Amino acid sequence: MVEIKAILIDDEQSARNVLSNLLERASTNISILDSCNNLESGVQKIKELQPNVVFLDVQMPNYAGYEIARFFDVIPFEIIFVTAYDHYAIKAFELNAIDYLVKPIDRNKLDIALKKLEHKLHQEASLVDYQALLETIKDKNYKKIVIPELGNRHIVNLADIVAIEADGAYSKIHLSTKTTITTSKNLKYFENILVDERLFFRSHRTWIVNLTYTNFLNKTTLNLTLDNGAITAKISRSRISSFENSI
Template identity: 70%
Template sequence: MDKINAILIDDEQSARNVLANLLERTNSNIKVLSSCSNLKEGVEQIKKLKPHVVFLDVQMPNYAGYEIVDFLDKIDFEIIFVTAYDQYAIKAFELNAIDYLVKPIDRKKLAMAINKLENQLIQKNIQVDYQNLLDQIRNSNPKKIVIPELGNRRIINLSDIIAIEADGAYSKLYLKDCNTVTTSKNLKYFEGVLPNDESFFRSHRAWIINLDYIEFLNKSALSITLANSSVTAKISRARISEFEQVFI
């Protein structure tokens, strides 16, 4: 996944240095954007930098780490509490923290906390993608589609899709940038989510084509050449008449 941006908040400089060093040695995917010595400074950096995660010391002068909720309208980042006292764990989970780490930090427990963090961020991205998909479906003129792609999610502009070919239980999307995306969704799925605006046409049991990319119809070969690509789609003899009515 992409870099996970982090902010460290701890009143002890040495503790921040140790944690930063452990993060670098444990997981190179974590990028420390800022290292702060108190909660108010940390809150300012959170608002400015919008991190994915904050490693937050619980016990600090003036303000305890869990008082962060009093300084922000919403917590739209993950929290991993760092504490010298195990009893703060309950407070951590009251704030829905990903995890808490007891000083001195154990590298294995840090790795486990980061693994939880990564899984949480992946799930959050999936939820965002599905919300985008729902918004597009509700929209009378959707412009994008969310594609499950070998464990990931990709948002694709509908206008970039040249054709979709059935590939067993999977489908291949041919895009105008010459890339090919493989997804576990079948053609029936795409028929259900693609807009009903005559841009896309089911030319064959194994093909859906974008009419905006039609270059040439070969009736004798039962094929359609698509522009901006090397793709030649199939068309069934029974669909030629309907195709000509729609396209011509």
């Protein structure tokens, strides 16, 4: 079993106490190295004690939790964000496959997060996705997505996604490089996280398309030709008018 060394950063003493108690009762082998009430002192303790996970509150005085990127060139630890509820932050974290917990913390969800964490540490997964997340948070420009595939994680520019095709409970990500990634995330998941991205359009119950790659609409066959004929997607008749207004 992997030993997990944690630091808790939250400006509320009661929140730190609750999380500490939950972690002590968890089945995962976890030890709490320290508990801090602001990001600045938390950063000092991280550099001193070198944890492999930080439980980080999103909303704190002086610095928000995600501003930890200002203090590190490389993030050599895993992060689990904790938030009372911040739709803007949660959407960013989901877009980059970062674990998060919503207050009040549900014990079952904490156990799930810890299992994911334990697996990541055991597999020594790459931390490049955190760099992608933190760079996009710095300039508030969410243009990358982390896509899990068979234990690996692909960092993909949104602009390189030609279309997303439903494949049962899975999805196929068709890229401009003529490659395809199959992921266990379903189409609804991608629709939710891309809701504010005007490049993408839900053309059919089984397709999300990138409008910049659309070349031709056939209203008879209800097909969309994408990427100069490399991909043929479906469009529902009821969605044709919305599609024409979007391009």
